[in-house]
Amino acid sequence: MAQDKPQLVCWNFSTKSMGAHLNPTVGYVVSSWPRLSETFILNEVIALERLGGRLHIFSVKNPKDEPVHAKVAHVRAPVTCLYIGQNRKAVWRANLRLFLRRPIRYSRTLLWAMRSGGRVFVRRFFQAAYLAEILRREPVAHLHAHFAHDPTLVTMFTHRLTGIPYTFTAHAKDIYVKVPPEILRAEAEQAQAVVTCTEYNRKYLVDQVGLSLNGKLHCIYHGLDLSQFKFSWPRAPQSGPPIILSVARLVEKKGLGDLIAAAGILRGRGRSFRVEIIGDGLLRQALETQVMQLGLNDSVRLLGSLPHESVCEAYQRACIFVLPCVVAGDGDRDGIPNVLPEAMASGVPVVATPVSGIPELIEAEREGLLVPPKSPARLADALERLLTEPELRGRLARAARAKVEACFSIDGGSTRLLALFQGNGR
Numbered sequence: 001m002a003q004d005k006p007q008l009v010c011w012n013f014s015t016k017s018m019g020a021h022l023n024p025t026v027g028y029v030v031s032s033w034p035r036l037s038e039t040f041i042l043n044e045v046i047a048l049e050r051l052g053g054r055l056h057i058f059s060v061k062n063p064k065d066e067p068v069h070a071k072v073a074h075v076r077a078p079v080t081c082l083y084i085g086q087n088r089k090a091v092w093r094a095n096l097r098l099f100l101r102r103p104i105r106y107s108r109t110l111l112w113a114m115r116s117g118g119r120v121f122v123r124r125f126f127q128a129a130y131l132a133e134i135l136r137r138e139p140v141a142h143l144h145a146h147f148a149h150d151p152t153l154v155t156m157f158t159h160r161l162t163g164i165p166y167t168f169t170a171h172a173k174d175i176y177v178k179v180p181p182e183i184l185r186a187e188a189e190q191a192q193a194v195v196t197c198t199e200y201n202r203k204y205l206v207d208q209v210g211l212s213l214n215g216k217l218h219c220i221y222h223g224l225d226l227s228q229f230k231f232s233w234p235r236a237p238q239s240g241p242p243i244i245l246s247v248a249r250l251v252e253k254k255g256l257g258d259l260i261a262a263a264g265i266l267r268g269r270g271r272s273f274r275v276e277i278i279g280d281g282l283l284r285q286a287l288e289t290q291v292m293q294l295g296l297n298d299s300v301r302l303l304g305s306l307p308h309e310s311v312c313e314a315y316q317r318a319c320i321f322v323l324p325c326v327v328a329g330d331g332d333r334d335g336i337p338n339v340l341p342e343a344m345a346s347g348v349p350v351v352a353t354p355v356s357g358i359p360e361l362i363e364a365e366r367e368g369l370l371v372p373p374k375s376p377a378r379l380a381d382a383l384e385r386l387l388t389e390p391e392l393r394g395r396l397a398r399a400a401r402a403k404v405e406a407c408f409s410i411d412g413g414s415t416r417l418l419a420l421f422q423g424n425g426r
Helices: 036-050 070-074 088-101 103-137 150-162 173-178 181-190 199-209 211-216 256-268 284-293 308-317 339-345 376-388 390-407 410-421
Strands: 025-030 054-059 079-081 142-146 166-170 193-196 217-219 243-247 274-278 300-304 320-323 350-352
Touching: 025 036, 025 103, 025 150, 036 054, 036 070, 036 410, 070 308, 088 103, 103 150, 103 181, 142 150, 142 410, 150 166, 150 181, 166 181, 173 199, 181 199, 181 211, 193 199, 193 211, 193 410, 199 211, 199 217, 211 217, 243 256, 243 308, 243 339, 256 274, 256 284, 256 376, 274 308, 284 300, 308 339, 320 339, 320 376, 339 350, 339 390, 350 376, 376 390
Parallel strands: 025 054, 025 142, 054 079, 142 166, 166 193, 193 217, 243 274, 243 320, 274 300, 320 350
Antiparallel strands: none
């Protein structure tokens, strides 16, 4: 049986003008679209389209019923869901057609999936075959996946089935907890390039995949559209007690239990304040219980998930932003949590911990205050300094905004991504 060759499209990209129109399309494979907690992907997509990129978004899972960022409406790219439960007949028909057309390639890739990861990998393989058939009708020149687990597995299998080159961005839990080193190595070996969001992560990946692949590994920070974050100093005075703000999923690695414990210490010292925590997650009930046990019901509020517009408004009300990250018991940790540069861009002095890539964003005593993780007393000390020293708040806030402007603007990172997509990244 004759087997057709992969349909690859050549790039038509002008390096003289980053706004030049890109004729070929990049397929963006993500876990779920849209997803409120992954604003960094949304910002990246919008920036790439602003630079002239044409994208087609592929969602591995069904999007959850959660608030949607208003900026999703600005995305021009079409979205296709690869979730098997929603497309069962189409998936099976696509797999049958691909098997009949390329039986050897299909069988070898399926066998590798079965040997390497069992049922989960086989499901991702079936989704990849479905994607491969979609790309016969709607070709792309390149595939890019976000997260090294499910999206990159689908993308890697699609590459094996079609020959379309791919890159992927590795983040945090995906590389520290979810993906074994041997799978990371296989993904990196076949990829055109691997991106991650901190130098800390990049060095970790070198250890996992081997020094021979070091040249493929690139650190590109998540960038911000700085026009979305108003900075002014001095900040307009707020009525009521000063607000200590945190924005995070309610999970272990965010260290929010330490924040609540520090609030109890500050209350014992007679300080006036109100803690507002925006976000939701598995630890909500445990954190609410901690608040009640410490008698902080009138001082600590868990507000749940809010639209990003409401988060930006909260930055403007806040006196201090705090995120006391820790390394979780299973090894999970953040890279550089996106809320930190957002708060810094908004003029809120920040307190954090030197976990993972955070020191790449915050130099202690220059752009913010850093305290040891799992140290509520030290955290309370840092918060008290900022509550009582307005000159310190101003100095840190101005330096923080300058750091974000210099190193975390969205356009610089997006330009580098485009170069990687066409194989010209350095």
